[in-house]
Amino acid sequence: MIGSATDHMLTVTWSNSTGWGAPAIVPYAPLALDPAATVLHYANECFEGMKAYRSKRTGKIRVFRPDLNAKRLNMSADRIALPSFDNDEFVALLCAFAAVEERWLAWSGNATILDTDENDFLYLRPMMIGTTPRLGLSKPNDAMLLIIACKLPSWHSRPLRLLASSPEEYVRAWPGGFGFAKVGANYGPTLKAQSNASALGYDQVLWLFDADKRLVTEAGGANFFVVWRNEDGRVELVTAPLEPGTVLDGVTRRSVMELVRERMPEISVSERQFSVDDIVTAVDSGRIIEAFACGTAFFIAPVGEIGISGRDVKIPLKVDGKSGEYARTARRWLEEIMYGEIEHAWGVPV
Ligand code: PLP
Incomplete structure (x- = not known):
């Protein structure tokens, strides 16, 4: 252990x-x-x-x-x-x-x-x-x-480095499978890809689905969010959708979306398909704002770099080079509830 x-x-x-x-x-x-x-x-x-x-x-x-x-x-x-x-x-x-x-x-x-x-x-x-x-x-x-x-x-030490998977080689979850369930059988088969990524200096695998569309699903044992400016100029917080069953319905994922919808109505919160190539385009065109992984183990972990098709794509970390502002805010909001700094229905005394 x-x-x-x-x-x-x-x-x-x-x-x-x-x-x-x-x-x-x-x-x-x-x-x-x-x-x-x-x-x-x-x-x-x-x-x-x-x-x-x-x-x-x-x-x-x-x-x-x-x-x-x-x-x-x-x-x-x-x-x-x-x-x-x-x-x-x-x-x-x-x-x-x-x-x-x-x-x-x-x-x-x-x-x-x-x-x-x-x-x-x-x-x-x-x-x-x-x-x-x-x-x-x-x-x-x-x-x-x-x-x-x-x-x-x-996990506080440094921003995550993710390695986008090759869906031709390894797929974590597929429609009709069981990727939406937290069953042990989802994890053992990811360990070889995870260990290959670690050997190359990455922290987690960013799991892609569909060799043609290269859709982003999750980051290892965490959900994944990206924040970018849309072509219409609006800030969008986006994560992969639960359908078609290729993503775990993370408690942290849900909580982040609910709090951002409630407290930052000016931002679009979307659960929709997007590809790793959309991330590269957003980076190259300067529309990217930040990215983070979230889950119980990693909490809200800013992403600083994603290895995509042999290129290490840099993701901005505007707060002291360690985090983006949305990740920092979401983290703070959740900490306040988790550590009982504020009274909130999500914090349940034992
Ligand atoms: N995705 C996967 C595959 C996970 O194993 C986890 C961890 O439980 C998450 C996402 C995040 O879920 P949660 O926020 O409920 O911890």
Whole structure:
């Protein structure tokens, strides 16, 4: 693990005949799994990624929009024939688990934490697996929901360098596939391309779809936004659409779009197809403003460079050479909610 696991894990088992059992928070430990368990053969595993934060005002632990993770977990589970789990109960379990692991979140013990710029967080990883021992291909009759947590380093260091993929060689997701679901089977097959990109000095792969159209989808484990001035002079914040199922419905992506629509009505917010060649044209014509990746792990990560067809295309970073202004603003807005600096319905106390 990049980070260190916390002390506990939460487990709940399911069987087709008796439904979900009683959840238990137990010491973190390896699992005992039958080697014939369906997850080990047919990859029926899905997961979530979210964070717990300590409120800078009250010192209490909170999570960000956990209802969206609950819904997405069920959507992913459904895609791979795993059972659904009640959304409200999932949120309650998640909160109970985060509360048990509270000691892993920095706390100065008094309200002066407000004065520190320590943006600490605990990464929470819920997951569901098929556990029926069976080599035949059919829906599992047994499953397990788990929640673990770990400390991860935050990505603050420098703007991202992305490498646009070659859709002739690797495709992450396709219409009718499962790219819209957060299933483990989406990630293992990307690791070779990711490791090739790392060897060339890039941080993440910018996944393109369609060898002719070279449509931008996502940046590794994050959604991708570009901000440019349209030909009519209007500023547009654009990201790939959820249809045709080639992009994950990121909680951060959604939140950025909702806040920008609400607070910056002068900007067009678009979910539409665009190509990597549109980015090159915007850069070459000076219409580009900035680009950023966003997701729970990377948060809002400004993009400084994209490797496209052998050229490193430079993306402006107008704020101290480290970020664009929209990325910085979105980041600040979200931090205020996540760290409880303001009261907002998206920040849920545990
Ligand atoms: N896209 C992919 C493929 C991801 O794995 C993630 C991370 O969960 C995201 C986007 C961003 O989603 P979120 O903002 O919910 O973390």
